[in-house]
Amino acid sequence: MKTIELVFFDAGGGHRSAANALCEIAAREQRPWDMQMMNLQELLDEMDVFRKLTGIRLQEIYNLMLRKGWTLGSPTLVTGMHAVIKLLHPQQVKLLSRYWSERRPDMVVSVIPNFNRALHTAATKVMPNVPMVTILTDMADYPPHFWIERQQQYLICGTEHARQQALQLGHAPDRVFLTSGMILNPRFYEPVEVDRARDRTALGLDPDLPTAFMMFGGEGSPAMLQIARDLDATGMKLQMIAVCGKSKKLEASLRALKMRMPIHIEGFTKEVPRFMRLSDFFIGKPGPGSISEAVAMGLPVIIERNNWTLPQERYNADWVEEQGVGISLRNFKTEIAGAVARMLDPGQRAEFVMHVQKQNNRAVFEIPQILEQILAKH
Numbered sequence: 187m188k189t190i191e192l193v194f195f196d197a198g199g200g201h202r203s204a205a206n207a208l209c210e211i212a213a214r215e216q217r218p219w220d221m222q223m224m225n226l227q228e229l230l231d232e233m234d235v236f237r238k239l240t241g242i243r244l245q246e247i248y249n250l251m252l253r254k255g256w257t258l259g260s261p262t263l264v265t266g267m268h269a270v271i272k273l274l275h276p277q278q279v280k281l282l283s284r285y286w287s288e289r290r291p292d293m294v295v296s297v298i299p300n301f302n303r304a305l306h307t308a309a310t311k312v313m314p315n316v317p318m319v320t321i322l323t324d325m326a327d328y329p330p331h332f333w334i335e336r337q338q339q340y341l342i343c344g345t346e347h348a349r350q351q352a353l354q355l356g357h358a359p360d361r362v363f364l365t366s367g368m369i370l371n372p373r374f375y376e377p378v379e380v381d382r383a384r385d386r387t388a389l390g391l392d393p394d395l396p397t398a399f400m401m402f403g404g405e406g407s408p409a410m411l412q413i414a415r416d417l418d419a420t421g422m423k424l425q426m427i428a429v430c431g432k433s434k435k436l437e438a439s440l441r442a443l444k445m446r447m448p449i450h451i452e453g454f455t456k457e458v459p460r461f462m463r464l465s466d467f468f469i470g471k472p473g474p475g476s477i478s479e480a481v482a483m484g485l486p487v488i489i490e491r492n493n494w495t496l497p498q499e500r501y502n503a504d505w506v507e508e509q510g511v512g513i514s515l516r517n518f519k520t521e522i523a524g525a526v527a528r529m530l531d532p533g534q535r536a537e538f539v540m541h542v543q544k545q546n547n548r549a550v551f552e553i554p555q556i557l558e559q560i561l562a563k564h
Contacts (some may be wrong), residue, residue, distance in 0.1 A: 187559060189220045191291040193305060195227040195298055200475045204297040204323045204369040207366040217558070222291065226301060229285060230278060236544055238296045261497045268300070268331050275304055282308030293561060297369075299333045299498070306337045317564050321553065325371065325474050326501035327351045330417050333498075338562055344474070344549055347501060363556045367547025368478040373459055375482075375550075379462045389450040389464070395425045396530055399465035399485060401458070403473055406433035409490075411440060413469060413522055418447045420523045422530065425449065427461050459483055467529045467538075468524070472502040472514070481545050486538035487512035488525045510541035 190212075196207040209221040271278075278301065278392060286294075287306060292314060294309050296302055302320050309318050319340040320333065326348050327333040334341060335351050342363045343349040352362045383393035391397065398417070400410055417424060425448035430437040437453045452461065458479065462468070468480035472489040480487050491503035491514050503514035513528060515521040528534045 187218050187220050188293065189222060189289075189291040190293045190295055190557065191222045191224050191289070193224050193226050193294065193296045193298060193301075194454065195225055200323045201297050202471065203371065203475065207369050207371045207550050208295070208553060209489045212370065212554055213275075215554060217554060222289075226298060226305075229281060241407075264328070264332070264497060271304075272331075275307075275353055278304035279311070281307045283312050286312040289383075290316075290389055292316060293557065293564075295557070296320045296322055299324070299328075300331070302333065302339075303331065303337065306339055308493075310338075315564060317560050319557065319560060321347050321369065323474060323503075323506050324348075324498045325368065326496040326498070329355075342553060342556060345505060347505070364551045365549035365556075367372065367545065367549045368474045369550050370475070370478055370482055370547065370551065372550060373456075374479055376459075378459050378463045378483075380460060382464060385460075385464055389427070391425050391427075391448045391450055391464075394492070395423060395448065398424060398426045398463045398467055398469050398526065398529075399429075399462055399480070400426055400469040401429040402431070402471045403475060403476060404429040404431045404454070406436040407471065408436065409518055410436060410562075411443070413518055414440060414443060414445065414449065416519065416522055417526060418443075418445050419528075421446075422523075422526065424526065426464055429455060429458065429461065445453065467535070468512070469526075472499045472506070474499070474502055477506060477512075478547060481511055481542050482547055484539070484542055485543055486529065486535065488515065488522070488529065489513075490515045490518050492516050509545070510538065511545065512538060 192205040192208060194201040196202055205223055208271050212219050212221050221253060282304060288314055296305055306318050309316055317340060319342060321342040322333050325345045334355055336355055340361050341352045341357060342365060343352060344365050344367050346364060349362055349364045353359060386393045400413060402410055427442055427450045429452045430440060437451060440451050461478060462483035462485055465485060468485040468487040470476045470489060472491055472495060477487055487506060489503060489506060491500055506512045507514050513525045515525055
């Protein structure tokens with residue numbers, strides 16, 4: 187039995203989701219692995235300078251920014267955060283070295299950015315023969331010192347662009363692996379039986395109207411209110427399923443809107459695949475998980491990229507356009523009606539759907555095979 191330690195944190199939902207997905211698929215495939223989850227934030231709590239200054243954990247500051255939409259100027263914030271991480275690097279290495287001197291897994295797998303230098307330094311110091319793997323849960327790196335460091339380790343990339351970034355930093359080709367997409371929970375590959383007419387009617391929707399699925403991650407976004415109002419005002423023949431995530435305030439505000447357009451509103455739910463199957467296209471933030479989930483469920487996407495977009499997510503908009511799977515806007519407020527009109531046009535929609543159907547993301551099944559290959563070398 188090999189022990190694989192998965193390093194994650196809860197800044198955004200994608201890192202824990204990726205780790206959980208890997209644990210679930212390893213269990214389903216009955217791999218002889220003991221998958222251990224390690225929350226780096228908890229380990230480093232005693233030296234979290236952000237918590238000492240504000241009383242709030244670093245990951246919670248990040249999540250608050252997402253909830254409030256305080257992302258303008260985020261590249262500058264990333265630079266400042268990296269300066270603090272660099273300053274505290276020796277302490278991080280000390281804590282991690284102490285931790286691994288007691289545990290000693292057979293492999294360290296990171297699904298987080300920003301701390302991979304400290305993880306590698308500590309692991310190499312305590313366990314020089316134990317391989318370290320970083321799985322990028324973004325479609326691209328945001329150099330320097332975000333995902334990819336100049337160090338002897340393995341990297342698993344979900345896009346060719348990210349793979350090229352790793353090679354350009356000097357990583358050996360046999361240590362950089364390319365998957366067919368981003369990690370998704372295995373439930374996105376399970377058959378979802380729906381009867382569109384019956385199930386839409388049960389949600390209070392019209393069985394025949396084109397349906398937008400709107401979701402802005404696990405924290406939701408105030409932008410959802412504006413988008414719903416703007417689309418309702420157009421008078422287009424359209425309806426919507428809106429998933430608000432954990433934001434009770436957003437859910438209540440959406441329910442309070444006086445809408446002509448049929449709309450079904452959900453809070454936090456694990457039924458996202460089913461709701462996507464009842465929809466025709468996706469509206470949301472350009473997160474790698476949201477885009478990949480929508481495409482996996484056959485939905486073209488409408489996303490936004492501008493100065494408020496997190497820097498590590500800006501390439502995602504390029505990917506959407508390059509792959510032809512949707513529309514990237516500069517501003518939801520001024521451009522959402524035009525984008526939705528394109529999605530409602532039968533010819534344009536058919537072209538988007540054709541490109542969506544060309545995607546075949548099997549990353550969650552490919553990664554365990556890659557990890558097995560790396561373990562065999564060590």
